Amino acid sequence: MIKINLSKGLLISMLFCLTSVVLAQPGKSQQALKPNEQRYRLWYNKPAANWNEALPIGNGHIGGMVFGNVVQERIQLNEGTIWGGGPNNNLDSAAAPHLTEVRSLLTQKKYAEAQQVANKYLGPKGNSGMPYQLAGNLYIQFPGHEEVTRYSRDLDIAKAVATVSYTYKNVEYKREYFTSFTDNVLLVRLTANKPRMVSCQINLQSPLKQRLTATNNDLILAGSGSDHENQQSKIRFNIIARTKIVGGGSTTDSSGIRVQNADTALIYLSIATNFVNYKDVSAQPYQRALKFLDAAYKKRFNELCRAHLKYYQAYFNRVHLNLGTLNNSQPTDVRIQKFATSRDPQLAELYFQFGRYLLISSSQPSSQPANLQGIWNGELKGPWDSKYTVNINTEMNYWPSEVTQLTELNAPLFNMIGELAETGKSSAKVMYGARGWMLHHNTDIWRVTGVVDGAFWGLWPTANAWLCQHLWEHYLFTGDRKFLQQYYPVMKGAAQYFIDVLQKEPDHGWLVVSPSVSPEHEYIGGRNAVSVTAGATMDNQLVFGLFSNLINASTVLNTDQTFADTLKTLRDKLPPMQVGQYGQLQEWLNDLDSKTDNHRHVSHLYGLFPGSQISPFRQPQLFTAARNSLIYRGDVSTGWSMAWKINLWARLLDGNHAYKLIKDQISPVSKQSGGTYPNLFDAHPPFQIDGNFGCTSGIAEMLLQSHDGAIYLLPALPDEWEQGSISGLMARGGFKIGIQWRNHRIYKLSVYSTLGGQCRLRSNQMLNVKTLKTARGNNTNPYFKTDRISKPVLKIPAMQLAYNQPESWLYDLHTQPGKTYTFLIK
Template identity: 55%
Template sequence: MESCTYRKSGKAIHDRKHIQGMEAGIWPGQYYSEVEDLVYKTKIVINNGNKRHTMMKARTILGLMIFFSILNVNKTVAQSNYTLWYDKPATNWNEALPIGNGRLASMVFSGATEERLQLNEESVWAGEPGNNIIKGVYDSIVQIRKLIFEGKYKEAQDLSNSTFPRQAPRDGNYGMQYQPVGNLLIRFAGHENATKYYRDLDIQHALASVSYDVNGVSFKREMFASLTDGVIIVRLTASKPESINCVLSLNTPHKVSQLKVKNDELILTGTTSSVDNKQGRVNFETQVLPKVQGGKVSMTDTSLILTGVDAATVYISIGTNFKNYHDISRNASAVTSGYLANALTKNYETLKSAHIKKYSSYFERVSLDLGTTAQSKKPTNVRVVEFNSNPDPQLTALYFQFGRYLLISGSQPGTAPTTLQGKWNDKLNPAWDSKYTININTEMNYWPAEPTNLSELHQPLFDMIKDLSVTGKESATEMYHARGWNAHHNTDQWRITGPVDGGFYGMWPMGGAWLTQHLWYHYLYTGDKDFLKDVYPVLKGAAMFFVDVLQEEPTHKWLVVSPSMSPENTYEKSVGITAGGTMDNQIVFDVLSNAIHAANTLQTDNEFADTLRTVIKRLPPMQVGQYGQLQEWLKDWDRKDDKHRHISHLYGLFPGNQISPYRNPQLFNAARQSLVYRGDKSTGWSMGWKVNWWARLLDGNRAYKLISDQLSPAPAETTGQNGGTYPNLFDAHPPFQIDGNFGCVSGISEMLLQSQDGAIHVLPALPDVWPNGNVKGLVTRGGFVVDISWKDGKINTLKVISKIGGNCRLRLYDEIVADGKFKLNKASGENQNPLFEVESIKQPLISDKVAPVDLKLRKTYEYDLVTEPGKTYLFKAL
């Protein structure tokens, strides 16, 4: 039994479960943290030696305070800048609300008659350990290269398709599915005619709740996935004693499963699916235990029945036998029981308080205020529908913070990285297996980590990259006869590195290489040399692969990747296989450059760095094609009517930094031309990427237009390439993909602050619809934390906190002055801070059909400030 005792400083208030606060319509524990101090102060003031009188008066004051507080609780919560709220239950998965703690996740539906928590645990994947490398393909790869260089592209594609068939080969697989655990159902008798219905997700505290009235009794549920105690918690309360009557049950879609009820506990065990040539060998267990106040708990063979209960806390624990990608030797039952036993030692308020404290330590690092209109008082689903017809800047800010909420809830240190759907998936066979698509989607998931001040949450991705650098040696050796390591365009929990989805989509050997950019960016944002030393072998291995695998193309004698493709696009009907695609060239340039700089920083591997410098000189330059576009392929094959969702050759604009308005305006304009040709409307993740591109193109209005497109209601259809946003603010491909959420978060931060082009560019792409606002806590390269306020589109105040010291170069459209006793100098020459160094690229080749570009850029002011670690620097408008 959970006690109704509330303690402070060793003192206690002993209340019966139907205290006056409950009689006033308040649920046990609510608001105690806010009013306990006043209760005790009141006791001291009125204490005349009559302790009973003191307690009665204190309780009366407490009850009255709570009573008057609750009158406006719905209004207060609904108007919070950090709340998604609705006046109807979720009728489908895309209306349910997500909670998570990195390892566990749940979608909360919140019906009045039935609560459904759809449950996930991050290691519940189909299959078993093992890579997916097909043996004996090297000779075919050599022949594909030969056909490409002979211009026999259709024949090369056909050979690639037959070497890597569309269906998983007999001796391999095309990746496993991320799968759900099942559902906890809580059914309430007699709640069919509920009134005053309200549900929400408070992303400031990572709490989901639902409340409503039935026959004069107020009911409330509060749910969270504990960041500190590893379980999911459901709190059931009512304003009248003995009012909670419900049935708890568990189910699962897995064929191999068993449900039992023992000692007032639901226990569900299961085993994941067998797919392709892999046996399902992940065993999972879910334990559900309610602790009640008043009433009783009884059991059937498949359920728990709560009768006449005043309040209850339901503890949900899930564990598996997964230890790491090559070891599934843990005892799932022991893991689950361990989490549950630890959580049961703590009452609800203790669990909740610890969870909020941990969550807030991440969330509160960044705030964003873009203004508020009357729209903010409406339910979130209505705001999405009306976003493009009624001004609602606060919804943009909410969407930004919701993305940060998803990263905090889905990617904690020591957990797995977020999948294509984060950690939220309800299907055994989800779209694209809900695995790791590493030709854009996984990378996009982590774009917000560094700039939005969630650097530690990058760690799960780093752990996966380290794993891939081990398993990727097999694909490098077996397929390409190369040293180092590589991965293709997909991976999964088992860290596969071979081609997935056949010889068309799958023949892209660059996924691991792109992922390593995240390691380098983490170093640039933190200056952490210990981290760089730790990951240097990974960076070196990725570079080593290209030293061995690059091929000399016959026309210009450039060194190129072959065979490969520009992700998922074609230049002839059903032909995408190629050599020297622009994105590949850009990624290789980054991989080699990063390894060189890392070796120099760590003062190691001089000979290897010299080898890489030699190779870089022979990479192809970027090219501007006949339409003024940045060429996607080595040859000028682009089509003006191509609307493909992937615009991969703009990698060099974002997330790379090889295209700059100040250093190479012709390429800058060509990138813009490519974006114009492709159009705006697309899949959700594609529009998210486009927000970042337009921000890098310094066009805030066009970037905002993409945000508007993304914040359009998603269609009910779960197929197609329409993009949009679901009522729960999830991104739609469709169906749901979390990368679009993260892409927009990154894009909004890029509109407000950039640091890739040798300086910290403040408000580089501010749209006209955000004339006034402020943002606090964004982070730049060099470890600078920046707060900005602006008015009428111009800088008002600026604060920079230097975490590690070094030169801080500021680039602004407005002049500023120091607000303090420090020296601010006009900048000249290159930024001497090595974390801002911009690598020189080759002079681009430009089609003779293209006229010279006269790029019109806004005037900027640049300042240098030598900073000290831990110091804060304030600036104001001139």
């Protein structure tokens, strides 16, 4: 037993989180759980010492961070629509002549001068977007609980329920927490194994402007978002807490809720705002919150929990991954510390599923998209305002959505893209004199589309093309023609913008995006660093992909052929990818790369992943050049950058290197690079959720790929994953795949076809099955059409870019919709 010494002030304070020290001995619940119940469980033998050790729960709307402190529990609260400021768009009506000047200077190769003009005239006007903010905190104080034993706290991501348990004076206490997906309330159940032992005080607090009142049995916090960068706060919100007591009693006033000598205490909490959409904040937050609370309060805890579990597991249970023997005898933070030097592949499996848990919990069909911190932010002004950084991070959040069968959770992203296609018309017209729509590298809940954070980072007008890639990918995975028809005008509007703004560069006559940047990177360093450029490789790839997707979409929908022909003509005039003096894929139009560059962004490799423009089978020279670029860039980086590199090494068919990066990422955070916090949150540092989602995507890419004309089975299996199984991963064309392997060889394969048609499989081993026919010619399945790209420009002899293509075999299987095909492989 360890005694915790606390001052009287700390015992009564409802404003600060108490960090407790308890025994390292696992609690009774830890010992009693069966192995399968342990598989998806994060657990710890002490409370959270800080926010990055607290455990996340969420339902897309309400987010909670559970600290698990013994004397004073803290659940930090978020609601997805609590943002600073109000409806606005940060357009620069004076930008047009300065854009023309920058283009002219770039044409003349006066790069430093172009940067100076951009910095002076093309930075943010009015504001750089509004911050996502916390709602506040729910505090639960347990007087006297200073000395405890058998402490354990956990998060079961198979159930989306967090638990704290401990023994105090021979009484076993338990706390359970979840955010109901079906009833939109946060639930806390407090119990003990002896009657009349639950006594506590409950309070609400917010660092935002707030007022605390009590009505009947409800504790009500009314708050508002912050004013920010000349934008007046328009968000109003209410948090309502209400208890249901079994045995004992409770009283409520403006100082809090007091529970005395109960058998069980239930806390029901709802949060709502006045947000309707990006231009409407006319809702009544108190009435909204009260409606949720009243409806949930009529239901018992077990009834709410069952409905919550059924809803959640309908998503979570779609994919099962087994990478080896479970080793969960040590707390999760200890496993993270040892992962790099131990053989614990199941931790990678847990991390994979934790990413899926986070996406389910932060992005629901009726919610806002997952932002830079998902839905969990503990600050008034979170890192980078917790906005939507659309030059990689927002997109990375949704990389696992299609392949790990969470396709419905894209709805918030698609809704935001549709809204940006509206607000982005103004920035296209006012700033660039163009049709269609566009935005720069950042946006927020108000869907701003102007330059954010200064021209050095923010003068990047290509986010519309990247966002539209998600629309096309959704079609390729689902075959949903109605969806494609609905969003075709959005994709077309993005293409119209580029038709109007592409500039002819003087040396080759190529059409390029100018001005732009290769996100957040410079090609001239030093005190007067230069980022602004024309024809960055990533921009060329993005515009090529957008035009190609629209050309294909016009064929699918049998529409707009004249427009498609225009895009074909323009696409042929885009710059080809170029291989530079070091055998690297060039990042810029000119050969300006450095072999010692270890910048976190690897934007020029978009064409390798998440794009599909670089193939070992169709463009081996580009493939080798992309590999060289990644080697030069190095492994050590921020958390999200390492996650991107996992996907890239998977696409490079190097499973061991991908797994090495997984080990780098799932390691304690260091000052030199990112890593993973004790609660499995990814660290930039600080916390950015995109690294979690990116790693989940990367593991999926190691096990299944479907972008290159066929479904590639186990394309990047590392040596340490000698045996295992995966079921439920989705491939383009609507194929659901299950694979079991031992000794790195597939011995069982299942294919479920949702859409029918030819299923072409690629394998690194011969599949001796009579019903699988050796593939001939091009894949006839329209979802696997590969676009021809221009021949690369090489600065070195082609022979120096030799690539030893892995031996693989191609097979075809004709499928019917709704049928499963199972094969035992000898």
